[in-house]
Amino acid sequence: MDQHLEVFVKVVEKENFSKAAEELHMTQPAVSQYIRNLEESIGTRLLERSNKYVRLNKAGEIVYHHAKEILALYTKMQALVDDLTNNASGPIAIGASYTFGEYILPHIIARMQVKYPLISPSIKIQNTKEIIELVKMHQLDIGIIEGFFYEDTLNSEIVSEDRMVIVAPPGHHLLTEKREKRISELAEETWVLREEGSGTREAAENLFRKYEFTPKKVMEFGSTQLIKESVEAGLGISLLSHWTIKKELVNGYIGMIDVEGLPFKRNFSLHTHTTYQTKALKTFIEAVRGYLAE
Template identity: 75%
Template sequence: MDHYLEVFVKVVEKGNFSKAAEDLHMTQPAVSQYIKVLEESVGARLLERSNKFVRLNKAGEIVFHHAKEILALYSNMQYLIDDLTNKASGPIAIGASYTFGEYILPHIIARLQAKYPLITPTIQIHNTKEIIDLVQTHQLDIGIVEGQINEKIPNVEIVSEDKMVIVASPLHPLLKEQSKRKISELGKETWILREKGSGTREAAEHLFQHFNFTPKKIMEFGSTQVIKESVEAGLGISLLSQWAIKKELMYGFLEIVDVEGLPFKRNFSILTSSPYQTKALQQFIETLRDYLGD
């Protein structure tokens, strides 16, 4: 049955039978027969067909969602069996929220590849909520997320603490005096923040709640890099991870505003889709721990 699901998923992803047949090295009639058998086995039509394309109906959406999860589980089972007798090798599907994925993960992957060249990682970067969803539906082997995980989900572990600071352009008036600032002094400033659902935005909201403080103006951007450029240009201030601003601090593009009660601390956590880990995944987690501990 797994092969029927594989053919079905490929047809949906490619949007027609001929492209799916080409990718699967099958004839188009064979692909059509596989879909027919699958539809008969589930007792429902799954695809709406035309001369140019196919698309999912309601039943098809249900089967497609679960088919991807079933195929991921089957693939992981096979890797685990193969892994019992082999060296650390093979694919790892890694997901990370933006701060970790953009500023920390590349260095971990470089260290991993230097030591274990047969491991082949693939990376997805999304906000924290999306990474959690992808791990829970077995589309990722491991996710690394920032902030508080509110859901009661298995296989979660805190691996590091992240320090977050308020940054501004070196020419910003907040930096003209050397004394510590109170958070209440920043109420009139423009705060440039990530979108809701991101770990960095969640940290900012927790900061505001902790100090019973509400900025009068917030600008929202979907990229940490854009936020840094905007702060450097003098558009406003932001709360960012120290991991994300290392280069900017080194070259003097940004400066930390000295505020009472900061840095604000949050956690980096890992979550895995299964309690069973391949050797490749074990070595990735070990490399991650070593890097964060340096």
């Protein structure tokens, strides 16, 4: 049955029997037969077909959602069995929110690959809420996010503290005035922030609540890199992780405002779906802890 589900998922994602057959190294009639067999075993049609498209119906949406979970669990089961006799190897599906995924995770993966070349990581970068949802659905083996998210079906662990600082473009009056600023002085500034649902946006909102002010104007952008470029261009100021601005500070592209009470601190946390972890996943978690502890 797992192969029937694999074929079904591939047809849905490719939206085409021929393309699915090509990727699965099967003939198109064989793919069609697998789908018919699955529909017969389920007891209803799952796909709406025409010469131009293949689409899920309501029953198909239910089966597709659960098929993804079943296949992920099957892969994890096989990996756990393989671990009984083998060294750390095999795939790890890693999810991370943007700050960790774009600025910290590549260095951890590079270091781990030197010592454990048989581990094959795949990485998905999304905002915090999306990463947690993918871990819950077994689409990811582990999620690493900014902040902390409690979910009773997940194992969660804070692994490090992250320092958040306020940055401004070169020549900004808040940088040229050589004195410690009060946070209330920044209320009239334009703030360039991440979108709702991101860990960095949550940190900024927590900062505003802590000091009881609302920025006069907020501009919302969907990536940290875009925010850094916007600050450098003079669009406004922002709250960013110190991990994300190391190169910009060294090169003088942006500056860090000296603000009373900062840096503002948040956490990085790990989230996994089960206590039964493969050697590869355990090795990766150890690598994360070791890198952040340095």
